[in-house]
Amino acid sequence: SDKRTLTQGGLENEGVFEELLRASGIVLKLTVTNVSPVPIQHDIITSLPEILEDSQQNEVARELSCLLKQGRRLTVPILDALSRLDLDAELLAEVRQSAMTIVPSVKLEDLPVLVKFILHNVKAADAVEVISDLRKSLDLSSCVLPLQMLGSQRKLKSQAQTSSSMSQMTTSQNCVKVLFDVIKLAVRFQKDISEAWIKAIENSTSVSDHKVLDLIVLLLIHSTNSKNRKQTEKVLRSKIRLGCMPEQLMQNAFQNHSMVIKDFFPSILSLAQMFLHSAHLAVVSFGSCMYKQAFAFFDSYCQQEVVCALVTHVCSGNETELDISLDVLTDLVIQHTSLLMRYATFVKSILDSMQKLNPCQIRKLFYILSMLAFSQRQEGSYIQDDMHMVIRKWLSSSVPSHRQMGIIGAVTMMGSMALKRNEADGGSLERPELSIECDGQLSTLLDLVGFCCEQAPEVLALYYDELANLIEKQKGNLDLHLSVFSCSSFLFPVKSLYNLDEDETQGAIAINLLPLVSQSEPGRVADETSSQRKRVVSPICLSPCFRLLRLYTGEQNNGSLEEIDALLGCPLYLTDLEVEGKLDSLSKQEREFLCLLLFYALNWFREVVNAFCQQQDPEMKGKVLTRLQNITELQNVLGKCLAATPGYIPPPATFDSEAPEGVPSINAGGPVRKRNGKESFTAEKEAGNPLAHLQSYRPYFRELDLEVFSVLHCGLLTKSILDTEMHTEASEVVQLGPAELCFLLDDLCWKLERVLTPGSTRRVPFLKERSNKDIGFAHLCQRSPKEVAVCVVQLLKPLCNHMENMHNYFQVILPNQGVVDESELNIQEYQLMSSCYHQLLLTFRLLFAWNGFSQHENSSLLRSALQVLADRLKPGETEFLPLEELISESFQYLLNFQQSIPSFQCAFILTQLLMAVSEKPMTAFSARFVFVLSFAYKPWVTSLNDVYLEHTDNILKAIEEISSVGVPELINSAKDGCSSTYPTLSRQTFPVFFRVMMAQLESSVKSIPAGKPSDSSEKLLKWNIAVRNFHILINLVKVFDSRPVLSICLKYGRLFVEAFLKLAMPLLDHSFKKHRDDVQSLLKTLQLSTRQLHHMCGHSKIHQDLSLTNHVPLLKKSLEQFVYRVKAMLAFNHCQEAFWVGILKNRDLQGEEILSQASAAQEEDSAEGSEDSVDSTVEV
DSSP, X not given: OHHHHHHHHHHHOHHHHHHHHHHHOHHHHXXXXXXXXXXXXXXXXXXXXXXXOXXXXXXXXXXXXXXXXTXXXXXXXXXXXXXXXXXXXXXXXXXXXXXXXXTTTSOGGGHHXXXXXXXXXXXXXXXXXXXXXXXXXXXXXXXXXXXXXXXXXXXXXXXXXXXXXXXXXXXXXXXXXXXHHHHHHHHHHOHHHHHHHHHHHHHOOOGGGOOHHXXXXXXXXXXXXXXXXXXXXXXXXXXXXXXXXXXXXXXXXXXXXXXXXXXXXXXXXXXXXHHTTOSSHHHHHHHHXXXXXXXXXXXXXXXXXXXXXXXXXXXXXXXXXXXXXXXXXXXXXXXXXXXXXXTHHHHXXXXXXXXXXXHHHXXXXXXHHHHHHHHSTTTTHXXXXXXXXXXXXXXXXXXXHHHHHHHHHHHHHHHHHHHHHHHHHTTSXXXXXXXXXXXXXXXXXXXXXXXXXXXXXXXXXXXXXXXXXXXXXXXXXXXXXXXXXXXXXXXXXXXXXXXXXXXXXXXXXXBOHHHHHHHTSTTTHHHHHHHHOSOOOOXXXXXXXXHHHHXXXXXXTTTOOXXXXXXXXXXXXXXXXXXXXXXXXXXXXXXXXXXXXXXXXXXXXXXXXXXXXXXXXXXXXXXXXXHHHHHHHHHHHHXXXXXXXXXXXXXXXXXXXXXXXXXXXXXXXXXXEEETXXXXXXXXXXXXXXXXXXXXXXXXXXXXXXXXXXXXXXXXXXXXXXXXXXXXXXXXXXXXXXXXXXXXXXXXXXXXXXXHSOXXXXXXXXXXXXXXXXXXXXXXXXXXXXXXXXXXXXXXXXXXXXXXXHHHHHHHHOOBTTBOOGGGOOHHHHHHHHHXXXXXXXXXXXXXXXXXXXXXXXXXXXXXXXXXXXXXXXXXXXXXXXXXXXXXXXXXXXXXXXXXXXXXXXXXXXXXXXXXXXXXXXXXXXXXXXXXXXXXXXXXXHHHHHHHHHHSSOHHHHHHHIIIIIHHHHHTSOTTOBOSSSTTOBXXXXXXHHHHHHHHHHHHHHTSOOOOTTOOHHHHHHHHHHHHHHHHHHHGGGTOXXXXXXXXXXXXXXXXXXXXXXXXXXXXXXXXXTSHHHHHHHHHXXXXXXXXXXXXXXXXXXXXXXXXXXXXXXXXXXXXXXXXXXXXXXXXXXXGGGEEEEEOOOBOTTXXXXXXXXXXXXXXXXXXXXXXXXXEEEOO
């Protein structure tokens, strides 16, 4: 304090101090201050701006800059003094650079002042460079250190030390808060700062270069500067898609700097809402993570806003938003049950919008509500009452959809009670006396459900399915001794379905399907029940009951199904299935009964395969393959029966959604479905009985579980060998047949298309009922896309084996240029193998086209998938290969299959697969193979042309090669011939080639930047090549003068001329003097093309073709603009005398004068000018 007083007293005599400075000199005085106490140095430096003369400021600034680098405790006064000095721009840049060098080492409390100085002295021209250096130097990780120290000290040190660390942490957080306040002021009042900071983040390409600072600054700019909001959103979306801002980075930002980020909560909420609308999986996931982090780290107001926003998403009707929001609420109720309990009223309001939810979403909602209701006894009681009331109302309703929701809600609620009872018994959550209350509530629910199930067999079947789903989902976490699981006579009416009364040997067990279906027919049930006094169970419940039975048995016996394994091989009691030639003699009722019986049999076999597909015993595997063979055989029979029974509506197989409206369509051949806009063809037709395609009947079959596809690990043999080995000893290898492989692959493709293909974000209209798109995918929808992708990656090795078998088969069948010898070919086998090949390629394409591979957390999964493919070429050498080489090897492996492609569809899917596997643009060689495939299917050729031209290294060169090499070969070939270089180029496919070439030419010239005075001759060369290509293509109309070709010329001719006017003419303005001959040659070549376009306009008018004449007005306008733009270019270069305008004669496509307008022939074409003239014309 004495030193401070002395300093103040000395400085009060300002005249003495000024004299001291003059006498001793500035440099000497500053040197003296180095040995002075810090407070004296502080006051001296702070007082300098008021004392110094203008001539002394630069020298003092340099000294202060050097003093700043020394790292003394004078950073704040030095920066304060420098900010008040009047310095020139060059010296200011030096001082700012000195300040930048100490950013990484400056004390945390001085950092805000230092950053403020740097930002305050930034000029617009240097803003991006300065901000880039600043964001590299700023490291917020040092601010987190006190928090980490606090965590360790809580375990090792005393309470006093912990309090000291807490104080240190608070100081650190306050400094960070002040730092971002400084940045916020700069962003608000210096418009160049926000744009420069966005640009600096955008220019950063490496994932490791991105920091928590970047995310916080983007949120800050979005919250502060409304003008840059769109740009901020664009950069943030881009960085998320590229994996530069993973979710872990955001979690670190919230965890370590929540006090700062909380100020940007409105922007966080807005961005999260926007991200949930995105079609990109990574962006959607990032938005959902923002909701979860905001709820976890912010105060009650923000938590309430988050919950309200999620509830709004659920009630919006957008399918993607709805699913993601329910998933977020599920995570919150698991991780923050007590916090979410405060806002349970908002969550409960979703019950008013249940009509918009599908069954899977209803399960999620009731799981959330049940967790809230039973997590805390007192607080959750009112939720329990509301849930009971809603479920009771739904179960008592006569509306089927309401009863379905009631069953789903009741079973989900039972599961929560059973789960809590299990945890209560373990002493972790609840008191023991709660078990009595749980039993009472369960009994009440069971009575309600039992009453409802007696009204309709569909409701009982749904109850079985929901209980089975509950056991499967909560595996190992349920108390199976509760009353809900102990009513075996109610749950498992085994004696009504199976003959298990006396003899338990396999020979005496049979599935009495035929009597069961017969008893359920109208008019027969009453007689049977009155005479036998026993309840007849509907056959609808057969498959759901078995699913529940096997899951219950597996849960009770640690996964073993030994108690019920007799049901795998036991016979099924059916009628005679030899329907060849008999269907016409049967009545309609008999045919419908036969169809009904077959649907029940197929669904039973599907559930049997689901149950036993993972059994390792070879005998069991053989029986599973036998059931798969039974399925394929029964499907053939069913197809014939359905074709003979139009209007038949099958029994339901899934019960958690409303039945599909209308009668399934029956088609005997041709296209049966579309996948991603492309038709998929099958040829399933036998002499005498056309097969009904079963694709439209998919909702009426039981769903196959993903575990079923483990059967694909079996190899591929012909059916006859499979029959002879079906009942061999356990040492024999059991393998799949082609029909069974085709059946499994078809179902797998449907599943992958449903889960891995991005869904539509189109909103559901107001008050629209639940859609039926999830019918047949109920179990699949409970898995995430990543879980499905992991399952398929595990199947890649057997899938590769099967595809190589297909390749070998077709290499033998197609030895001579793809020509099939039909005299020695089994047509049915060929069609079946071709279908398997098609589905295998489609499976690979659906997997590798999954957009989830772009997420950083899935990179290891992508590597595993590529490694499987690469390992087929280099066994044992791919473990340590970099990703680029894995992609290359996988690409080459798949490229080898082009030699055995049997159909157009396979070739197209193989092309899409290669594009999906290759993350970088395809090389000209890898794309070129597409063109040598000898097929001529127009839509296929169109797509392949697009692929080739879009991915070739030089589009202009490729177009010139096709037009100058391939087309002349076509012209000189026979009538039905094709180009030898491009076999797909024929007279039938020429319009397709022509359209693609014109479109790609127009697109490529648009990518050439507009001309500038400083441009070199490289752009002029590109335009010369483009105009030459345009001239060649336009003149092809003299040979190929069909209407489609003329329409393409008129449309893309105008677009090319417009692009030339906009982009090329500015280049010619500045190139005319330097490259006069080249410019003149280019314009003359283009003029010949414009003349031909003019002739096409006359041809369109004469033939009065409306589709062609619609293009004429805009085209003529562009041609006229071209004439006057050339005149302006010559005037700019003082050569306007070289420009003549004349009257152009009307000619036909061949250049012959149109005689009907001979009056115009009297006018001479005055465009024939001197050698230097530009031959321009207009029509008058």
